[in-house]
Amino acid sequence: MSEGHPAVHADPTLRVLFTADQIAARVREMGLELARDFGDKRPLLVGVLKGACMFQCDLARATPIDLEMDFLAVSSYGSGTTSSGRVKLVMDLRTDITGRHVVLCEGVVDSGQSVQFILDLLRSRGAASLKVATLLDKVPCRTIPVPVDYAGWRIGSEFVIGYGLDAAERYRNLPYVGVLEEA
Ligand code: IMP
Numbered sequence: 001m002s003e004g005h006p007a008v009h010a011d012p013t014l015r016v017l018f019t020a021d022q023i024a025a026r027v028r029e030m031g032l033e034l035a036r037d038f039g040d041k042r043p044l045l046v047g048v049l050k051g052a053c054m055f056q057c058d059l060a061r062a063t064p065i066d067l068e069m070d071f072l073a074v075s076s077y078g079s080g081t082t083s084s085g086r087v088k089l090v091m092d093l094r095t096d097i098t099g100r101h102v103v104l105c106e107g108v109v110d111s112g113q114s115v116q117f118i119l120d121l122l123r124s125r126g127a128a129s130l131k132v133a134t135l136l137d138k139v140p141c142r143t144i145p146v147p148v149d150y151a152g153w154r155i156g157s158e159f160v161i162g163y164g165l166d167a168a169e170r171y172r173n174l175p176y177v178g179v180l181e182e183a
């Protein structure tokens with residue numbers, strides 16, 4: 001693990017799950033999948049802040065078609081690592097999505113509550129189509145079945161950090177995805 005983050009690198013409880021190179025390669029593949037599926041439809045990539053920030057920006061750069069980007073933010077977890085079960089919109093889109101092909105970009109789908117809440121909201125605004133892309137899909141944690149159309153990797157129930165994902169706002173800037181293990 002020599003990815004140049006001395007302070008965190010020294011943390012013995014941090015185990016790398018996906019390296020920066022692995023993420024870049026997978027996101028490139030996902031970008032080509034989007035290009036294949038959307039062609040000249042000019043999709044709107046909607047990033048769910050803050051966790052999707054790295055993924056959305058890399059995915060957009062890996063997708064060699066005309067597209068637009070916008071962002072929204074929801075809150076549900078506070079600073080803990082388990083869901084509070086309540087999802088709230090804390091920042092809205094600026095784009096009118098009526099008739100648009102929307103790709104919701106998430107860093108990780110866990111219980112599915114956030115994605116379900118956002119899909120319900122966007123559906124009510126008349127999007128022409130609505131797809132979900134996530135870097136990580138924690139399949140065993142799902143309590144609400146939500147469609148995941150593009151997934152970087154399906155993983156278990158471990159709490160992951162890095163590449164946009166936080167634990168109490170830390171670790172978002174790691175270029176890789178890791179797991180914090182019990183000391
Ligand atoms: P859900 O609503 O339970 O699917 O949770 C989705 C949101 O919870 C994500 O957008 C993340 O902000 C956060 N989250 C869930 N699991 C993790 C994790 O393993 N690491 C970091 N954040 C997580």
Ligand code: MG
Pocket residue numbers: 051077165166167168169
């Ligand atoms: Mg978080």
